[in-house]
Amino acid sequence: MFAIINGTVLTMAGPPISRGTVLVEGGKIVQVGQNIPIPRHIEVIDAAGKTVMPGLIDAHTHVGIMEEIYRIEGDDTNETSDPVTPHLRAIDAVNPSDLGFQDALAGGVTTVVTGPGSANIVGGEMVAMKTHGIVVDDMIVRFPAGLKCALGENPKRVYGSGNKMPATRMASAALLRETLVAAQNYLAKQEQATADNTVLPERNLKMEAVVRVLKKEVPLRVHAHRADDIMTAVRIAREFDLELVVEHCTEGHLIAPWLAAAGAKAVVGPIISNRAKVELMNRSLETAMALSRAGVPFAIMTDHPVVPIHYLSLSAGLAVKGGLPEEEALKAITIYAARLVGIDHRVGSLEPGKDADMIVIDRPLFDPNHQVEQVYVNGRQVIGK
Structure with missing residues (x-):
C-alpha cells in the first residue's frame, strides 16, 4: 500500500x-x-x-507491431497477400521489447490500442494493452478490442496496382459487405445446428472473427479519412447493425451531424501531420472540436509510429488550439478513450x-x-x- x-x-x-x-x-x-x-x-x-x-490512453497505434528501428525484420503491420484477413491477431505480432513502449511510458501513456495497418479491407483483430510488461499475455486489457478494416486510398493502392480487388472504392465496399454476409451465413448455420442439436459447421477462423462484430461483442473499426469513405462505413454499419468506430476521421468535421445521427464513434488523428496524401487535403485542427459539439464520442490518437507516441499530449493540445475545450481534450486521451475502447471499468x-x-x-x-x-x-x- x-x-x-x-x-x-x-x-x-x-x-x-x-x-x-x-x-x-x-x-x-x-x-x-x-x-x-x-x-x-x-x-x-x-x-x-x-x-x-x-495514465494516458492512445486509442490507435501500431506500437510493438511496426517497430521503429527495423524495417522488414520488425514490420508486421500489413499482411498484403490477401485483402481480407479478419483472423489475424495483433497479439501474435506485438514485440513488448519495441522501443515504442519505452517512449510511451516516458510520455505518460500507460495503455494503448495497437493492431494491423490499413492495407487490407479487413486487417485483423486489435488489442488494448498496458505499455509496461515482458509478456504480451500479461499486458492485455482487452482482446479483441475491435476488428480493423480500411476504406479509401490504401487498399486500392496495395491491391489495385497488382490488378486485384479492390481497385476501386466500389470494390472495397463490396468486399467488406461480402465478408459480413459470409459471416452472417456462418452464424446462421451455427445457430441452426445448435437448435437442431446437430453437428456444428467446421470451424472457420475468418468467420469467427467477423461474427464477433455481428454480435456486437467488438466494434468494426474502419480506417477512413475522406468524408465519402466515412459515410460508406456508416452506410455498411447501418446495413448490418454494427457498432462503428471511424479511425482517423480526418474529414469528420465536414459530416459531424451525420456521424452523430448514426451513433458512430471516432478516433481522431494523427493531428501532427502534413498532407502526405490526397485524403489528408482537408485535415484540420478543428475536427475534434466539431465532433465534440455534435455529440460524437471520440478519442485522440498518434497512429504511432506515424507520430511518436510520446507526442499524444501534444496532439491533444493542438486540438485545444483548434477550439476543443481543455477538459474535453484531457478526457479524449483518458476517460473518453477508455470508454470508446470498452476498458473504462479498469482505466481512464x-x-x-x-x-x-x-x-x-x-x-x-x-x-x-x-x-x-x-x-x-x-x-x-x-x-x-
Whole structure:
C-alpha cells in the first residue's frame, strides 16, 4: 500500500481535487479525495506542486507491431497477400521489447490500442494493452478490442496496382459487405445446428472473427479519412447493425451531424501531420472540436509510429488550439478513450477499484514544457524515484 498526497488530482470523473490523496493497494486505487486518513507504516509520496492524473490512453497505434528501428525484420503491420484477413491477431505480432513502449511510458501513456495497418479491407483483430510488461499475455486489457478494416486510398493502392480487388472504392465496399454476409451465413448455420442439436459447421477462423462484430461483442473499426469513405462505413454499419468506430476521421468535421445521427464513434488523428496524401487535403485542427459539439464520442490518437507516441499530449493540445475545450481534450486521451475502447471499468480515471495507472507531472499537461516525473502501471512505479 502507498499514498500520493498533496498534489492537484485530476480524476477525470469529477472536478480537480486540490491537495488531494490517492491511496493504492494491490495495484488498485482504494480511495481518492481530500483529508483521507493515511495508514501508518506505508510509503507516502509527496506531490505538492504537482499534478496527479490517470495514465494516458492512445486509442490507435501500431506500437510493438511496426517497430521503429527495423524495417522488414520488425514490420508486421500489413499482411498484403490477401485483402481480407479478419483472423489475424495483433497479439501474435506485438514485440513488448519495441522501443515504442519505452517512449510511451516516458510520455505518460500507460495503455494503448495497437493492431494491423490499413492495407487490407479487413486487417485483423486489435488489442488494448498496458505499455509496461515482458509478456504480451500479461499486458492485455482487452482482446479483441475491435476488428480493423480500411476504406479509401490504401487498399486500392496495395491491391489495385497488382490488378486485384479492390481497385476501386466500389470494390472495397463490396468486399467488406461480402465478408459480413459470409459471416452472417456462418452464424446462421451455427445457430441452426445448435437448435437442431446437430453437428456444428467446421470451424472457420475468418468467420469467427467477423461474427464477433455481428454480435456486437467488438466494434468494426474502419480506417477512413475522406468524408465519402466515412459515410460508406456508416452506410455498411447501418446495413448490418454494427457498432462503428471511424479511425482517423480526418474529414469528420465536414459530416459531424451525420456521424452523430448514426451513433458512430471516432478516433481522431494523427493531428501532427502534413498532407502526405490526397485524403489528408482537408485535415484540420478543428475536427475534434466539431465532433465534440455534435455529440460524437471520440478519442485522440498518434497512429504511432506515424507520430511518436510520446507526442499524444501534444496532439491533444493542438486540438485545444483548434477550439476543443481543455477538459474535453484531457478526457479524449483518458476517460473518453477508455470508454470508446470498452476498458473504462479498469482505466481512464482515478476512481476506487480501477487499476492504479497514474502519472505525476510538474505542470499542466498541455504546457509543452511539462515533465512526466513519475509513472505507475498497475500500482507499480515504472518511471521516477
